[in-house]
Amino acid sequence: MSEVGMSDNVNVIVSNAKRARKLTPEEIAEIEHEMELYPDKKAVGLEALKIIQKHQGWVSDESLLAIAKYLAIPVADLEGVATFFNLVYRQPVGKNVILFCNSVSCWITGCDKMKRHIGDRLGIDFGETTADNAFTLLPVPCLGDCDNAPVMMVGDDLHRRLDFEKIDEIIANYQKQD
Amino acid sequence: MVTNPLTKNIDMSRAPFSLTEYEAADGYQSIKNIAAGLNPGDVMQQVKDSGLKGRGGAGFPTGLKWSFVPQGENSAKQKYLVVNADEMEPGTFKDRLLMEGDPHLLIEGMIIAAYAIGASVGYIFLRGEYKVAEKALQKAINEAKERGFLGTNIAGTGFDLNIILHTSAGRYICGEETALLNALEGKRANPRAKPPFPQVSGLWGKPTIVNNVETICNLPGIMRYGIDWYHGLTKGKDHGTKLFGVSGRVKNPGCWEMPLGTPIRELLEGKAGGMQDGLSLRGFLPGGGSTDFMLPEHLDLLLDYDEIAKVGSRLATGTMIVLDDQTCPVGMIGNLMTFFSHESCGFCTPCRDGLPWVDAIFKELESGAGKEKDLQILHDHVDYMGPGKTFCALAPGATAPLGSGLKYFADDFKRHIDERCCPYNH
Numbered sequence: 001m002s003e004v005g006m007s008d009n010v011n012v013i014v015s016n017a018k019r020a021r022k023l024t025p026e027e028i029a030e031i032e033h034e035m036e037l038y039p040d041k042k043a044v045g046l047e048a049l050k051i052i053q054k055h056q057g058w059v060s061d062e063s064l065l066a067i068a069k070y071l072a073i074p075v076a077d078l079e080g081v082a083t084f085f086n087l088v089y090r091q092p093v094g095k096n097v098i099l100f101c102n103s104v105s106c107w108i109t110g111c112d113k114m115k116r117h118i119g120d121r122l123g124i125d126f127g128e129t130t131a132d133n134a135f136t137l138l139p140v141p142c143l144g145d146c147d148n149a150p151v152m153m154v155g156d157d158l159h160r161r162l163d164f165e166k167i168d169e170i171i172a173n174y175q176k177q178d
Numbered sequence: 179m180v181t182n183p184l185t186k187n188i189d190m191s192r193a194p195f196s197l198t199e200y201e202a203a204d205g206y207q208s209i210k211n212i213a214a215g216l217n218p219g220d221v222m223q224q225v226k227d228s229g230l231k232g233r234g235g236a237g238f239p240t241g242l243k244w245s246f247v248p249q250g251e252n253s254a255k256q257k258y259l260v261v262n263a264d265e266m267e268p269g270t271f272k273d274r275l276l277m278e279g280d281p282h283l284l285i286e287g288m289i290i291a292a293y294a295i296g297a298s299v300g301y302i303f304l305r306g307e308y309k310v311a312e313k314a315l316q317k318a319i320n321e322a323k324e325r326g327f328l329g330t331n332i333a334g335t336g337f338d339l340n341i342i343l344h345t346s347a348g349r350y351i352c353g354e355e356t357a358l359l360n361a362l363e364g365k366r367a368n369p370r371a372k373p374p375f376p377q378v379s380g381l382w383g384k385p386t387i388v389n390n391v392e393t394i395c396n397l398p399g400i401m402r403y404g405i406d407w408y409h410g411l412t413k414g415k416d417h418g419t420k421l422f423g424v425s426g427r428v429k430n431p432g433c434w435e436m437p438l439g440t441p442i443r444e445l446l447e448g449k450a451g452g453m454q455d456g457l458s459l460r461g462f463l464p465g466g467g468s469t470d471f472m473l474p475e476h477l478d479l480l481l482d483y484d485e486i487a488k489v490g491s492r493l494a495t496g497t498m499i500v501l502d503d504q505t506c507p508v509g510m511i512g513n514l515m516t517f518f519s520h521e522s523c524g525f526c527t528p529c530r531d532g533l534p535w536v537d538a539i540f541k542e543l544e545s546g547a548g549k550e551k552d553l554q555i556l557h558d559h560v561d562y563m564g565p566g567k568t569f570c571a572l573a574p575g576a577t578a579p580l581g582s583g584l585k586y587f588a589d590d591f592k593r594h595i596d597e598r599c600c601p602y603n604h
């Protein structure tokens with residue numbers, strides 16, 4: 001497992017000849033833990049991407065290369081997995097990611113208006129990050145909380161029955177924490 | 179007599195039961211039964227006799243599905259149980275309640291299922307956004323391990339079971355059982371060709387049973403209280419209770435456990451309190467975004483698999499999405515089409531090309547640029563993407579609200595074209 005981050009002769013095909021970065025000891029420990037749970041390394045790909053994202057905020061090309069190398073799986077395969085999943089961020093995101101449900105029950109209960117309000121308050125649309133890097137706004141399909149629609153998540157926290165006042169409060173609270 | 183076996187321990191105003199509390203409430207009896215000599219064949223027979231049908235959408239008989247797993251000397255030694263906890267069907271919010279509210283019920287159910295089919299590893303495939311459920315389940319797994327209910331040589335019987343919690347990262351297609359298996363193996367989550375069916379060749383080519391969370395949560399009750407009790411629960415033809423939900427602009431949206439065969443009216447007007455003031459009911463999708471619209475005239479039908487099928491829809495997840503008279507049906511269907519279009523895995527042509535086209539037409543209708551011929555294109559796509567014409571059931575699922583909506587709300591479609599705008603005030 002020690003070859004991570006060493007100058008290498010593999011993966012030259014990838015992403016503008018970028019180099020794998022060095023994985024941190026914590027990242028490696030967590031990936032190793034996952035490896036005990038699956039019969040082969042390929043199966044750990046998504047878990048490893050999520051571990052890296054937890055530590056780095058997003059998955060850069062350099063991180064992707066590092067994971068592929070560590071797990072000894074083809075970069076293209078891992079890239080295929082990374083781009084497939086909505087919650088793997090291949091671009092930098094702000095400190096707080098807002099996952100805003102825009103599915104059917106939230107739509108019926110007025111999520112479009114709520115989204116416009118967030119847009120007015122923060123000056124961002126879906127896929128964008130505020131200039132101060134505090135918030136990224138992303139659409140998410142049904143959060144499985146439709147009886148409390150409209151809903152959104154900020155980080156790991158679910159916020160329910162949104163209205164303008166609640167949204168203002170939530171944003172202010174996260175701004176205070178920064 | 180217990181009448182609400184799925185939710186009897188659930189009270190969302192407090193933390194879910196710990197293992198000790200769950201055990202004190204009649205839980206983990208199955209471990210004692212296994213220790214006392216209950217054999218896997220008996221469990222399988224009891225589940226077959228219960229008449230339990232899958233709660234993940236398709237309603238396939240659970241015992242029958244299990245019986246396809248090859249058993250005996252010559253069968254593969256490694257078998258897998260996978261719990262489908264991906265819950266991403268729009269308008270569906272029932273499995274979350276079970277996992278957050280009573281995680282040990284799912285763990286005990288998994289022990290029963292794994293014992294019956296001979297699986298020594300069980301994966302829970304949990305949607306990534308379900309952070310509260312993730313914590314609750316991991317805690318329950320740890321407690322069960324410590325207590326010796328998971329691990330090796332459970333209750334001294336030689337039965338081994340490890341449960342592994344896998345969290346996904348947000349893609350609806352992962353809920354399709356063969357795509358789920360690919361995702362667990364670390365591959366791109368495209369569905370697989372069937373046959374071979376997962377029961378014979380599933381995860382890493384080994385026999386695998388995929389069951390929905392709620393399906394598995396039925397098992398402890400069936401084993402604990404028996405077939406007669408289970409058969410006594412229903413008010414209709416299908417057995418047991420089910421979680422039923424209502425969302426949309428009703429007075430009291432929520433999710434409740436009720437006997438199968440309960441009249442729809444009792445759910446919508448009783449539990450959910452009917453429509454909010456000033457609104458009236460236009461229609462509803464009875465079991466999530468992949469089901470056909472039903473109408474107010476259907477309210478006296480029973481919440482039973484066959485009964486709902488009679489009017490061309492499906493009970494599916496049992497979580498109903500309500501359309502009121504001041505919400506645009508075209509907009510509502512358009513919202514679903516955007517979802518399905520975005521979540522198409524792109525593997526087969528009718529779905530990959532068809533859904534974005536359908537979605538684009540809805541956007542035109544909404545903006546007032548819709549044309550008469552667009553309606554024909556939409557009708558054609560209900561056919562192109564229908565059952566049997568695509569590689570998996572995602573696209574046919576999309577045609578359910580689309581086809582039924584075109585039929586029931588034809589006037590609304592026409593008005594969008596004639597008036598060159600959405601006639602509703604959103």
Ligand SMILES: Cc1cc2nc3c(=O)[nH]c(=O)nc-3n(C[C@H](O)[C@H](O)[C@H](O)COP(=O)(O)O)c2cc1C
Binds near residue numbers: 350
């Ligand atoms: C696109 C698609 C998404 C699905 N999503 C889920 C899901 O999130 N949870 C689930 O239990 N079943 C889902 N299913 C159904 C599964 O393929 C499978 O039938 C089910 O998990 C079997 O469990 P059961 O027999 O216990 O119902 C989905 C099917 C399709 C086609």
Ligand code: SF4
Binds near residue numbers: 521522527529569574
């Ligand atoms: S129907 Fe859609 S989701 Fe299913 S395999 Fe085809 S492209 Fe993929």
Ligand code: FES
Binds near residue numbers: 103104142143146268
């Ligand atoms: S539609 Fe928004 S939580 Fe279900």
